[in-house]
Amino acid sequence: MTYVRYKFRYISVVIIALWFGDNAQAESAVASAHPAATLAGKEILEAGGNAFDAAIAVAAALAVVEPYSSGIGGGGFFLLHNQKEGVNLFVDAREEAPGKATAGMYLDSSGDFVRDRSLNGPLAAAIPGLPAGLVYLSENFANLTLQENLMPAIRLAREGFLTGDRYEKMAGYRAPALRLHKDAAKIFLDQGNVPKAGFRVIQKDLAETLQAIAVSNGESFYRGDLARKMVDSVVSDGGIWRIEDLENYEVKIRQPLVSSYHDVKIISSPPPSSGGIALIEALNILERYDLKKYERDTYIHLVVEAMRRAYRDRADYLGDPDFVKVPVKELSSQIHADLLASSISDTEATPSSSLPQIGSRPKGTDTTHFSIVDRLGNRVAATLSINIPFGAAITAEGTGVLLNNEMDDFSAKPFTPNTYGLVGADANAIAPRKRPLSSMTPTFLEGTDRIAIMGTPGGSRIISMVLISALDFINGAEPIEMVSSKRFHHQYLPDQIYFEKDGLTSSEQESLSKKGHKLKESGRNYGNMQVIVIDKADGSVDAASDPRGEGSSVVW
Numbered sequence: 254m255t256y257v258r259y260k261f262r263y264i265s266v267v268i269i270a271l272w273f274g275d276n277a278q279a280e281s282a283v284a285s286a287h288p289a290a291t292l293a294g295k296e297i298l299e300a301g302g303n304a305f306d307a308a309i310a311v312a313a314a315l316a317v318v319e320p321y322s323s324g325i326g327g328g329g330f331f332l333l334h335n336q337k338e339g340v341n342l343f344v345d346a347r348e349e350a351p352g353k354a355t356a357g358m359y360l361d362s363s364g365d366f367v368r369d370r371s372l373n374g375p376l377a378a379a380i381p382g383l384p385a386g387l388v389y390l391s392e393n394f395a396n397l398t399l400q401e402n403l404m405p406a407i408r409l410a411r412e413g414f415l416t417g418d419r420y421e422k423m424a425g426y427r428a429p430a431l432r433l434h435k436d437a438a439k440i441f442l443d444q445g446n447v448p449k450a451g452f453r454v455i456q457k458d459l460a461e462t463l464q465a466i467a468v469s470n471g472e473s474f475y476r477g478d479l480a481r482k483m484v485d486s487v488v489s490d491g492g493i494w495r496i497e498d499l500e501n502y503e504v505k506i507r508q509p510l511v512s513s514y515h516d517v518k519i520i521s522s523p524p525p526s527s528g529g530i531a532l533i534e535a536l537n538i539l540e541r542y543d544l545k546k547y548e549r550d551t552y553i554h555l556v557v558e559a560m561r562r563a564y565r566d567r568a569d570y571l572g573d574p575d576f577v578k579v580p581v582k583e584l585s586s587q588i589h590a591d592l593l594a595s596s597i598s599d600t601e602a603t604p605s606s607s608l609p610q611i612g613s614r615p616k617g618t619d620t621t622h623f624s625i626v627d628r629l630g631n632r633v634a635a636t637l638s639i640n641i642p643f644g645a646a647i648t649a650e651g652t653g654v655l656l657n658n659e660m661d662d663f664s665a666k667p668f669t670p671n672t673y674g675l676v677g678a679d680a681n682a683i684a685p686r687k688r689p690l691s692s693m694t695p696t697f698l699e700g701t702d703r704i705a706i707m708g709t710p711g712g713s714r715i716i717s718m719v720l721i722s723a724l725d726f727i728n729g730a731e732p733i734e735m736v737s738s739k740r741f742h743h744q745y746l747p748d749q750i751y752f753e754k755d756g757l758t759s760s761e762q763e764s765l766s767k768k769g770h771k772l773k774e775s776g777r778n779y780g781n782m783q784v785i786v787i788d789k790a791d792g793s794v795d796a797a798s799d800p801r802g803e804g805s806s807v808v809w
């Protein structure tokens with residue numbers, strides 16, 4: 254594959270964007286999963302930074318204050334719109350399997366999958382991509398220096414931040430794993446106990462690490478002192494990282510996927526995200542229906558059937574495009590949508606077992622999201638991850654870098670579900686230097702009069718959440734309605750509609766059961782969506798942060 258390397262340097266003068274005719278973009282906005290990160294973005298925009306500077310600041314701040322969601326030891330995807338150049342591009346800063354990774358590395362001597370190895374401790378950790386992503390944004394798009402953009406995060410790490418209910422919940426869930434690693438427990442727990450809301454988490458080592466990344470432009474992390482420290486720590490704990498794994502890491506610049514749903518342009522995430530293709534496939538199927546004419550129960554049924562088919566293809570075909578041929582064109586084609594839609598009944602659920610089994614074709618969160626727009630019209634939608642809360646629950650000693658457990662996003666064994674219950678075939682098998690398939694789906698929607706910048710964490714349910722809220726946006730929903738949409742989900746296997754607490758009314762449940770759907774209610778709400786909507790006529794902006802989370806949005 255050829256990577257087009259865009260080299261834009263932003264000129265640090267105020268350019269009046271011509272996008273709105275004679276009107277400049279009227280407002281800027283940041284929406285993120287944590288108020289301290291939203292403020293970091295605002296601080297940088299007010300200091301003369303653009304949306305890309307703010308993205309560096311927000312991503313780094315989230316890495317400090319949401320250690321359960323993303324981090325310097327993790328990775329992610331940045332979907333960018335460069336207004337001046339009129340281009341969209343996708344920065345793939347996804348983690349990569351270490352060079353010594355093997356397809357069977359999580360199987361025991363009987364060939365059984367040992368989940369603990371792919372989730373906890375040093376073997377679960379892939380090579381981090383986030384620092385390289387931040388350096389890439391800094392070198393190619395930023396107005397301010399990396400040091401300036403990392404400063405809010407360095408301050409938060411050095412001076413500490415106060416934990417909230419979410420921290421308490423996530424730390425409670427991961428405390429048993431965190432307690433196994435002295436360094437991680439010391440940083441993230443309160444003398445071995447789950448910190449109560451209001452506890453101050455100070456990360457002095459992480460502050461030094463961020464400072465070293467700023468000063469060395471990432472060199473220290475991938476080639477210098479930090480790289481050596483991390484490898485020594487991982488290896489002494491039983492992991493397989495080598496210094497060359499870090500040296501070899503680079504972000505990959507990919508073309509976003511572009512499609513349309515009626516007159517709305519969809520710009521979304523290409524592989525190794527599965528999100529863009531699944532979103533486009535589902536929307537293509539749904540475009541064949543006049544959705545407005547259906548009652549809500551049948552609407553949900555049809556959306557679920559589209560999800561079922563899109564997730565089936567995800568399981569069968571998708572993997573790192575640098576290792577497997579992903580039939581992007583075919584999967585997002587209208588002919589494929591016709592074929593998939595032809596098996597949908599308005600009145601009856603299609604059992605997943607009746608669809609072609611995955612692997613039968615011939616061989617050939619806890620994550621975070623933020624959205625930003627600046628006054629020039631530049632946009633960023635970024636979804637970042639360390640995988641499940643607190644990643645592998647282990648830090649590289651002395652660096653404050655919490656390691657991810659993104660290796661669990663590979664298919665460790667065909668048909669054996671990962672932690673999100675997702676199954677996969679060979680396309681997503683483990684291989685050295687391969688990137689695990691992701692569900693992260695940062696997306697732009699460009700309608701005739703409005704543009705949305707959106708995304709959410711939520712593991713396998715990211716794609717269905719983006720689909721539901723995209724359909725709501727297309728129907729005229731405002732940002733607060735988009736982030737509040739009731740959530741239901743189908744991922745092909747297990748063959749059931751999973752829905753959040755109060756996600757379906759009892760009459761919808763009854764009607765869907767009658768159509769033959771199995772239903773499973775989650776005991777809680779899920780997702781943490783961050784949305785910005787721009788009015789194309791006057792450049793005004795509206796933003797919203799998911800009421801299920803503790804994030805915030807600002808518009809000014």
Ligand code: GLY
Nearest residue numbers: 638640691692693
């Ligand atoms: N780790 C969640 C995802 O990338 O889908």
